[in-house]
Amino acid sequence: MNFQIVLLWSDALLWLLLVSVLGFAGLVLRSEPLRAAWGKIGASRKGMAAATLLVVFVLIALLDSLHYRPRLPDMAEGRPVYGVEVYSLLDVVLTQARTRLEKTYSAPFATRLYAKENIEQADGRRVRDYPRLKHGGTHLGDAEDGVAADAFVTALKGWALALALWILLAAALTAALAWRRGMTVRDSWRPPWRCRDGLAWDAVLWTLALILLLAVPLALLSADYHVFGTDKVGQSVLYQVLKSVRTALVIGLVPTLVTLPLALLFGLLAGYFGGWLDDVIQYLYTVLSSIPGVLLIAAAVLMIQVVIDTHPDWFASAVERADLRLLALCFILGLTSWTGLCRLLRGEAMKLRELDYVQAARAFGVGHTGILTRHVLPNVMHIVIISVVMGFSSLVLSEAVLSYVGVGVDPNMTSFGTMINNARLELGREPVVWWSLLAAMASMFILVLAANLFADVVRDAFDPRTV
Amino acid sequence: MSAWFFRRCLYAIPILIGVNLLTFVLFFVVNTPDDMARMQLGVKRVTPEAIQKWKAERGYDLPYFWNGDAQGHQVISKTIFFQKSVRMFVGDFGRGEDGRDILREISNRMGPSLAIALPTFILGLLVTIVCALTLAFFRATSLDFWGVVLCVGMMSISALFYIIGGQYLVSKTLRLVPISGYSETLDAWRFLVLPVVIGVISGLGASTRWYRTIFLEEVGKDYVRTARAKGLPETVVFYRHVLRNAMIPILTGVVVVIPSLFMGSLLTESFFGIPGLGSYTIDAIHAQDFAVVRSMVFIGSVLYIVGLILTDLSYTLVDPRIRL
Numbered sequence: 001m002n003f004q005i006v007l008l009w010s011d012a013l014l015w016l017l018l019v020s021v022l023g024f025a026g027l028v029l030r031s032e033p034l035r036a037a038w039g040k041i042g043a044s045r046k047g048m049a050a051a052t053l054l055v056v057f058v059l060i061a062l063l064d065s066l067h068y069r070p071r072l073p074d075m076a077e078g079r080p081v082y083g084v085e086v087y088s089l090l091d092v093v094l095t096q097a098r099t100r101l102e103k104t105y106s107a108p109f110a111t112r113l114y115a116k117e118n119i120e121q122a123d124g125r126r127v128r129d130y131p132r133l134k135h136g137g138t139h140l141g142d143a144e145d146g147v148a149a150d151a152f153v154t155a156l157k158g159w160a161l162a163l164a165l166w167i168l169l170a171a172a173l174t175a176a177l178a179w180r181r182g183m184t185v186r187d188s189w190r191p192p193w194r195c196r197d198g199l200a201w202d203a204v205l206w207t208l209a210l211i212l213l214l215a216v217p218l219a220l221l222s223a224d225y226h227v228f229g230t231d232k233v234g235q236s237v238l239y240q241v242l243k244s245v246r247t248a249l250v251i252g253l254v255p256t257l258v259t260l261p262l263a264l265l266f267g268l269l270a271g272y273f274g275g276w277l278d279d280v281i282q283y284l285y286t287v288l289s290s291i292p293g294v295l296l297i298a299a300a301v302l303m304i305q306v307v308i309d310t311h312p313d314w315f316a317s318a319v320e321r322a323d324l325r326l327l328a329l330c331f332i333l334g335l336t337s338w339t340g341l342c343r344l345l346r347g348e349a350m351k352l353r354e355l356d357y358v359q360a361a362r363a364f365g366v367g368h369t370g371i372l373t374r375h376v377l378p379n380v381m382h383i384v385i386i387s388v389v390m391g392f393s394s395l396v397l398s399e400a401v402l403s404y405v406g407v408g409v410d411p412n413m414t415s416f417g418t419m420i421n422n423a424r425l426e427l428g429r430e431p432v433v434w435w436s437l438l439a440a441m442a443s444m445f446i447l448v449l450a451a452n453l454f455a456d457v458v459r460d461a462f463d464p465r466t467v
Numbered sequence: 468m469s470a471w472f473f474r475r476c477l478y479a480i481p482i483l484i485g486v487n488l489l490t491f492v493l494f495f496v497v498n499t500p501d502d503m504a505r506m507q508l509g510v511k512r513v514t515p516e517a518i519q520k521w522k523a524e525r526g527y528d529l530p531y532f533w534n535g536d537a538q539g540h541q542v543i544s545k546t547i548f549f550q551k552s553v554r555m556f557v558g559d560f561g562r563g564e565d566g567r568d569i570l571r572e573i574s575n576r577m578g579p580s581l582a583i584a585l586p587t588f589i590l591g592l593l594v595t596i597v598c599a600l601t602l603a604f605f606r607a608t609s610l611d612f613w614g615v616v617l618c619v620g621m622m623s624i625s626a627l628f629y630i631i632g633g634q635y636l637v638s639k640t641l642r643l644v645p646i647s648g649y650s651e652t653l654d655a656w657r658f659l660v661l662p663v664v665i666g667v668i669s670g671l672g673a674s675t676r677w678y679r680t681i682f683l684e685e686v687g688k689d690y691v692r693t694a695r696a697k698g699l700p701e702t703v704v705f706y707r708h709v710l711r712n713a714m715i716p717i718l719t720g721v722v723v724v725i726p727s728l729f730m731g732s733l734l735t736e737s738f739f740g741i742p743g744l745g746s747y748t749i750d751a752i753h754a755q756d757f758a759v760v761r762s763m764v765f766i767g768s769v770l771y772i773v774g775l776i777l778t779d780l781s782y783t784l785v786d787p788r789i790r791l
Contacts, residue, residue: 283481283482283485286482286485287482287485287486287489288489289771290482290486290768290771290772290775291486291489291490291764291767291768291771292727292730292764292767292768292771294733295748295760295763295764295767296764298748298752298760299490299493299494299760299761299764300493302752302755302757302760303493303494303497303498306498306502306503306506307497307498307502309506310502310505310506393623397625397626400625400627401625401626401627401733401734404627404734405733405749405752406749406752406753407752416625420625420627420631424627424631427631427634427635427639432635437631441624441625441627441628444625445623445624445625445628448623448624448625449619449620449623452619452622452623453619456619
């Protein structure tokens with residue numbers, strides 16, 4: 001084997017989440033009322049557009065969650081030796097962007113470095129000038145003025161390719177839908193892919209068109225240029241942005257694995273049984289929620305950092321150490337954020353306990369566990385779903401703030417927070433190094449906006465209060 | 468009323484004890500003082516003597532709960548738990564890593580924190596209510612639709628971006644106000660304008676949308692229909708009836724944060740170089756000054772609990788139907 005598979009904890013949890021979401025989807029498909037509720041989301045063009053964007057982000061993150069260590073060229077026959085560096089499949093896809101390092105900052109589409117250096121010329125004289133980049137726009141040779149024209153031509157090619165790809169995709173989708181409904185392709189084409197089966201396929205296609213029109217030219221251009229510039233150590237900002245997506249998704253999703261069990265267990269028990277159990281649980285969450293969130297997180301992360309620093313022998317590589325800190329952060333975020341959901345669930349369980357069907361179930365002799373799992377739990381699921389979806393975007397946003405405070409992810413791990421934090425220090429320079437900051441902010445904005453829009457639609461579909 | 472108030476304050480005590488225990492566990496049991504010493508002195512090449520000295524200087528060389536070597540009441544009082552945790556109840560927070568008295572620092576830094584937090588809070592509340600009311604007044608029109616779109620867009624932007632962008636645009640490019648700093652004199656407004664405006668803007672999206680739903684919920688109620696049926700103009704219906712009734716959920720939701728305004732804002736203060744409690748906390752976190760972080764956690768939860776009590780009080784003030 002040329003590589004050794006490395007399964008990081010956060011990888012495992014991310015894949016576990018994927019499996020459970022798929023399992024839940026299977027459950028939804030089999031149950032009529034659930035299908036109706038999720039169908040509302042499918043019919044919403046806003047929801048489908050946001051979901052498409054989110055799926056693209058998730059795909060990037062999943063690609064970045066398959067890690068391996070490459071095999072080193074053998075010294076001797078026998079036992080293979082593997083490198084210390086851990087790569088992911090995304091790194092393989094982005095090998096070009098990852099390995100083509102410059103010396104330091106360079107602006108987007110630049111052909112020369114940001115800082116002046118002493119350059120030795122052919123005749124031995126030394127000149128102080130901006131040196132040429134090693135990889136940005138080298139194919140142009142001396143014709144450095146031609147960047148705009150060249151980039152434009154490449155972008156045009158990219159758009160043409162994107163258009164072709166999109167038409168192919170749209171045709172395939174239309175054909176697939178037509179086949180499923182048993183229509184001829186021509187019939188299904190005419191009312192342009194509009195909601196025949198109640199799903200807003202047109203929104204999906206338009207969003208895909210946007211993504212393709214953006215991504216394909218970027219991919220083509222990044223072969224010749226540093227499209228988003230390079231950072232302090234000369235790494236491509238585009239590469240960092242793509243790597244940050246996984247960190248953001250882990251921060252946004254993994255805490256739910258802690259939040260949900262705690263909130264469900266405590267909330268339902270307190271609401272359903274009442275009495276001293278209710279008092280104890282209420283006391284617990286009042287204590288936790290009365291500590292200011294950021295401070296509690298900061299205190300806990302500081303403590304975890306002490307543990308990590310005093311036990312360097314636990315970790316085989318820097319990636320594993322960063323991963324453990326990420327995981328600890330997720331765990332802490334989960335521990336500090338279950339109280340809100342718990343309070344909601346407690347209230348709902350108290351209400352449900354008095355309803356006729358629960359009373360009837362009890363009269364029939366159904367045990368407490370049976371009532372809780374079969375009758376109460378399914379009827380509070382809408383609250384759970386809404387709060388998970390709405391919590392995602394605030395978690396992603398909080399990662400950046402926490403990284404700034406110094407209690408976020410490991411400084412060596414690429415994330416939107418660390419990118420912003422590193423770039424912030426360079427704003428005082430003249431001319432300003434803006435690209436790193438702007439790229440991180442813009443991509444975080446897109447991710448959070450998609451999540452917020454999706455959360456809106458989910459709330460409209462599940463919240464019985466909305467009309 | 469006063470009996471209720473007294474009882475309510477009594478309820479707060481077990482919660483504070485809980486917070487105290489939790490912070491004690493977090494700061495002393497999860498990590499022993501030895502770990503902290505090693506961290507502060509640098510993990511490598513640290514001698515046991517240096518650790519002992521570090522611990523002795525800060526009073527961390529005592530047992531946790533029970534000091535068997537001591538006499539009389541000192542069995543309990545000469546312990547880390549008593550010295551470091553219990554004494555926080557009487558406002559004795561000890562000294563930070565820099566040797567300064569924490570309580571003194573806190574009282575010095577409260578002023579600048581409030582100078583930012585209070586205007587931000589009041590102005591933010593006013594602006595948000597006006598915006599939300601406008602959206603609700605023009606509900607189901609394109610103004611409402613695009614307003615909500617703008618809100619969702621605004622709440623998707625990181626607070627960091629508002630601060631960095633604002634500083635860059637207003638202070639660096641336009642040079643209207645200084646980038647950061649603070650002054651004790653009246654001149655301070657020049658330093659305060661930008662952080663306050665940015666603070667208002669960065670909270671605008673989320674809270675406008677939230678208040679809008681509150682207003683809309685209120686608009687759908689029967690008494691509003693009655694008011695319209697008896698011929699009141701829409702503006703009177705809105706400003707006389709809807710606004711006043713919607714203020715109940717808004718005010719009671721807002722009261723809880725008022726005491727916490729003393730804590731200041733972590734981000735704003737550290738970006739704008741304001742010597743308040745927020746930047747104090749951030750500096751402590753960066754310097755891993757456990758004593759300061761522990762004190763701030765405790766003070767923060769005290770203020771939150773005060774906020775909860777005030778919230779219950781405010782219910783009775785704004786809603787005469789509720790009696791305590």
